[in-house]
Amino acid sequence: MNPQSTFLDFIRQQGDKILSQTAEHIGLTFISLLIAVVIGVPLGIFVARKKRWAGLVLGTAGILQTIPSIALLGIMIPLLGIGPVSAIVALFLYALLPIIRNTYTGITGVDPVVIEAARGMGMSSRQILTKVELPLAMPVLLAGIRTATVINVGVATLAAYIAAGGLGEFIFGGIALNNSHMMLAGAIPAAGLAILFDFLLSRIQKWSLRKSHAAIWLLPVIILLLSSFYLLPAVYGSRLLAGFTPEFMGRSDGYLGLREKYSWNLRTVVISDAVMYNAAREKKLDIISGYSTDGRIKAYDLQVLHDDQGIFPPYYAAPIVRREVLQQYPELETALNSLSGLINDSIMTALNYQADFLKQDPEQIARGFLKQKQLWQPPRNGKRGTIRLGSKIFAEQYILINMYRMLIEGSTDLKVVTKTGLGGTKICFDALTNGQIDCYPEYTGTGLLVMLQPEAAVVARVSANKDSVYQYVQQEFLRRYGVGWLKPIGFNNAYALMMRRQQAAALSIRSISDLVHFANKQR
Amino acid sequence: MIVAEHLSKYFGAAKAVDDISFTVQEGENFVFLGTSGCGKTTTLRMINRLIEPSAGSISVRGENVLNQQPEKLRRSIGYVLQHNGLFPHYTVAENIAVVPALLGMPVQQIRRRTEELLEKLRLPPAKYMNAYPAQLSGGQQQRVGIARALAADPPLLLMDEPFGALDTISRTAIRKELSELDEFKRKTILLVTHDVQEAFALAHKICLMDRGKIVQLGTPADLLFRPATPFVSAFLEQEKMQLSLKSVRLEALWNYLPDAGSAAPPYPANISGNTTLWDALEMVYTQSDQPLFLPGPAGEQGRLKQAGPAELLAAGAQWSKQQAATAPLSPPTNHA
Numbered sequence: 001m002n003p004q005s006t007f008l009d010f011i012r013q014q015g016d017k018i019l020s021q022t023a024e025h026i027g028l029t030f031i032s033l034l035i036a037v038v039i040g041v042p043l044g045i046f047v048a049r050k051k052r053w054a055g056l057v058l059g060t061a062g063i064l065q066t067i068p069s070i071a072l073l074g075i076m077i078p079l080l081g082i083g084p085v086s087a088i089v090a091l092f093l094y095a096l097l098p099i100i101r102n103t104y105t106g107i108t109g110v111d112p113v114v115i116e117a118a119r120g121m122g123m124s125s126r127q128i129l130t131k132v133e134l135p136l137a138m139p140v141l142l143a144g145i146r147t148a149t150v151i152n153v154g155v156a157t158l159a160a161y162i163a164a165g166g167l168g169e170f171i172f173g174g175i176a177l178n179n180s181h182m183m184l185a186g187a188i189p190a191a192g193l194a195i196l197f198d199f200l201l202s203r204i205q206k207w208s209l210r211k212s213h214a215a216i217w218l219l220p221v222i223i224l225l226l227s228s229f230y231l232l233p234a235v236y237g238s239r240l241l242a243g244f245t246p247e248f249m250g251r252s253d254g255y256l257g258l259r260e261k262y263s264w265n266l267r268t269v270v271i272s273d274a275v276m277y278n279a280a281r282e283k284k285l286d287i288i289s290g291y292s293t294d295g296r297i298k299a300y301d302l303q304v305l306h307d308d309q310g311i312f313p314p315y316y317a318a319p320i321v322r323r324e325v326l327q328q329y330p331e332l333e334t335a336l337n338s339l340s341g342l343i344n345d346s347i348m349t350a351l352n353y354q355a356d357f358l359k360q361d362p363e364q365i366a367r368g369f370l371k372q373k374q375l376w377q378p379p380r381n382g383k384r385g386t387i388r389l390g391s392k393i394f395a396e397q398y399i400l401i402n403m404y405r406m407l408i409e410g411s412t413d414l415k416v417v418t419k420t421g422l423g424g425t426k427i428c429f430d431a432l433t434n435g436q437i438d439c440y441p442e443y444t445g446t447g448l449l450v451m452l453q454p455e456a457a458v459v460a461r462v463s464a465n466k467d468s469v470y471q472y473v474q475q476e477f478l479r480r481y482g483v484g485w486l487k488p489i490g491f492n493n494a495y496a497l498m499m500r501r502q503q504a505a506a507l508s509i510r511s512i513s514d515l516v517h518f519a520n521k522q523r
Numbered sequence: 524m525i526v527a528e529h530l531s532k533y534f535g536a537a538k539a540v541d542d543i544s545f546t547v548q549e550g551e552n553f554v555f556l557g558t559s560g561c562g563k564t565t566t567l568r569m570i571n572r573l574i575e576p577s578a579g580s581i582s583v584r585g586e587n588v589l590n591q592q593p594e595k596l597r598r599s600i601g602y603v604l605q606h607n608g609l610f611p612h613y614t615v616a617e618n619i620a621v622v623p624a625l626l627g628m629p630v631q632q633i634r635r636r637t638e639e640l641l642e643k644l645r646l647p648p649a650k651y652m653n654a655y656p657a658q659l660s661g662g663q664q665q666r667v668g669i670a671r672a673l674a675a676d677p678p679l680l681l682m683d684e685p686f687g688a689l690d691t692i693s694r695t696a697i698r699k700e701l702s703e704l705d706e707f708k709r710k711t712i713l714l715v716t717h718d719v720q721e722a723f724a725l726a727h728k729i730c731l732m733d734r735g736k737i738v739q740l741g742t743p744a745d746l747l748f749r750p751a752t753p754f755v756s757a758f759l760e761q762e763k764m765q766l767s768l769k770s771v772r773l774e775a776l777w778n779y780l781p782d783a784g785s786a787a788p789p790y791p792a793n794i795s796g797n798t799t800l801w802d803a804l805e806m807v808y809t810q811s812d813q814p815l816f817l818p819g820p821a822g823e824q825g826r827l828k829q830a831g832p833a834e835l836l837a838a839g840a841q842w843s844k845q846q847a848a849t850a851p852l853s854p855p856t857n858h859a
Contacts, residue, residue, distance in 0.1 A: 114609075117610070
């Protein structure tokens with residue numbers, strides 16, 4: 001991707017995708033909202049009638065609301081698998097509380113004298129509900145729907161993590177790829193939708209004070225109409241389903257490379273790497289993008305497909321450090337380099353396996369490894385200064401920075417603070433260049449293709465072998481960002497496509513070309 | 524019209540209404556009077572089954588209300604609440620149309636009736652039909668509440684402190700205006716109030732209640748001059764003078780007033796036998812002590828009585844002495 005391209009260029013190129021993602025986003029928001037209204041309003045009416053249930057129902061809905069959205073999506077996957085159903089159920093659960101609560105508040109807030117009068121006039125309970133209570137509760141009820149809508153527009157971005165589409169695909173892709181155009185192309189429409197729906201509902205809300213009958217009929221029609229947006233896209237081709245991370249989707253050594261070099265045309269969805277491996281094991285996905293040293297390859301019996309066209313450049317891991325820090329504490333370099341050459345692909349996979357599958361603590365894994373290599377020393381006084389180590393959110397990085405912490409504290413007088421969980425590459429690298437962290441482990445391929453983004457010819461030239469990539473990024477990082485690459489650790493955590501071993505064997509698929517060929521035969 | 528027998532309502536251990544019986548005649552204004560918590564509102568609300576009796580029976584026009592479907596029963600009885608209870612999301616016209624619409628009256632007819640009622644209640648339809656309750660004053664809202672109760676022209680009207688939420692001046696004005704309305708004259712009205720003046724101004728019969736029981740049921744004069752218990756006299760004590768003047772009508776004083784004699788011929792009668800002593804006194808004073816001329820009752824046509832303030836008060840005093848001395852005490856409760 002050309003770094004000089006403007007935001008408008010991006011919009012022009014990706015216009016179709018923005019539109020279809022927006023439509024998916026609206027669809028997700030309103031399908032779940034529709035279900036929440038259909039279930040929440042009667043529940044609200046019920047608890048307004050039977051007050052002793054109110055605590056239980058509102059409490060339960062309140063607890064659901066407090067579950068972090070990512071966690072809720074995570075809970076949904078084992079139950080409902082990946083894709084729209086899980087996302088819609090999770091969004092529905094979020095929308096439930098404001099709708100139940102406001103229905104309840106609205107109805108219990110109706111002046112008892114008015115209800116009394118309605119009974120005294122001879123209205124039946126049903127007539128009191130439909131002619132008096134609901135119309136009078138309508139402004140409050142609509143405020144609940146409005147809150148739920150805005151919450152849903154926001155949370156629906158996370159649907160991209162579980163292959164349910166929506167504007168989150170661009171947002172998370174953009175974050176992962178350090179591509180602010182892509183990020184904005186998702187974030188601006190998402191924010192716009194939230195503002196637009198909030199505004200429209202506020203109009204209906206004001207309007208309903210008087211012409212409540214119209215609002216009651218109009219609203220479901222609008223919600224239904226918007227819900228149908230989700231049904232418009234979809235309908236893809238092959239029977240095999242691929243799930244790639246947002247980052248992989250936007251990379252030239254990822255999905256874009258697959259399309260170009262392999263003429264990739266399999267049905268492909270976007271999914272978070274946190275759930276991707278599991279989805280592959282549970283046969284919700286057939287092909288996933290992953291990292292070649294991931295412990296889950298071993299744990300879930302996956303097979304890495306041979307990259308016969310060579311689109312995945314080498315990804316040798318090495319610590320990157322700001323130049324000032326290296327100059328201030330020269331001993332840091334020695335400490336960090338002491339790990340160099342000790343970890344190859346299979347050792348890293350095994351370490352990752354301990355973390356990802358055996359659920360061992362990364363700190364314990366790091367200490368065990370260092371002790372075995374006789375590198376572990378008890379921490380010294382740490383009086384000379386503080387080094388802040390960062391990491392992206394996956395086990396390999398956690399293990400590495402724990403090793404670095406022990407090495408630094410054991411062999412120098414420096415103290416180490418770790419900042420784990422810095423989202424993706426962009427967040428980590430920004431933290432480094434902004435001086436919020438001093439060092440984190442990065443991969444040569446990422447440095448080349450995500451940060452430096454040189455012209456295609458340069459990429460082709462340097463990515464031919466691992467040393468030329470390392471030399472190129474080392475040189476350019478120092479020049480452009482004042483950041484130094486220390487010695488590579490030794491393993492190559494390149495991108496890879498993988499399938500369940502059994503399925504690959506059954507279909508005799510060994511390479512990516514085999515896979516594409518097979519998919520073409522199928523349609 | 525209404526017969527209640529051994530009617531009781533318990534809320535847990537509390538006896539809100541405790542075994543009471545009463546009869547209301549067709550066309551009567553029947554007022555439940557008492558302090559708050561005496562059971563008067565509970566009694567009223569049992570008649571249209573907003574509250575179900577714990578024991579006893581009520582029949583309206585010979586039919587036991589407990590055998591009727593509550594909604595149908597309520598649609599056939601007008602109901603006016605203290606705090607009007609208008610539907611804030613309905614216009615005045617829509618509010619008035621509630622019961623007729625529930626009864627399935629044709630739209631045109633409902634409209635004609637609504638306009639007629641608004642005219643009668645001095646709310647010009649053109650101006651008020653499409654107004655919302657929040658745009659009206661308290662007194663206007665209460666008129667709309669009354670119009671709503673009258674809309675389907677029910678023979679029976681239940682009024683629960685209908686003027687209680689209004690200030691004294693508008694209360695007196697609206698009360699007076701309503702009592703002169705032909706719609707009201709044709710109806711049997713059961714009204715609940717804690718306001719002694721109001722009870723005496725409107726009632727044919729007063730049912731004074733205390734702690735769930737009827738203390739005395741009778742005409743206003745019965746309560747004033749033949750109190751059944753010390754409670755009744757104590758209840759009316761403070762306002763007794765005013766009430767006496769208001770409850771006595773001039774026809775009752777005929778024998779105690781001086782003849783007009785020779786003063787008669789030039790003056791026609793300017794007052795009727797139905798006028799209360801209070802109103803007569805008010806007229807005398809406002810007309811700077813000009814005497815009033817009262818025409819003779821049935822059988823004594825052609826005679827005139829002449830009275831100034833002093834004569835009126837003297838006649839009143841004599842009459843009340845007579846009442847207290849001669850009238851036998853009626854049994855205190857259970858007029859069934």
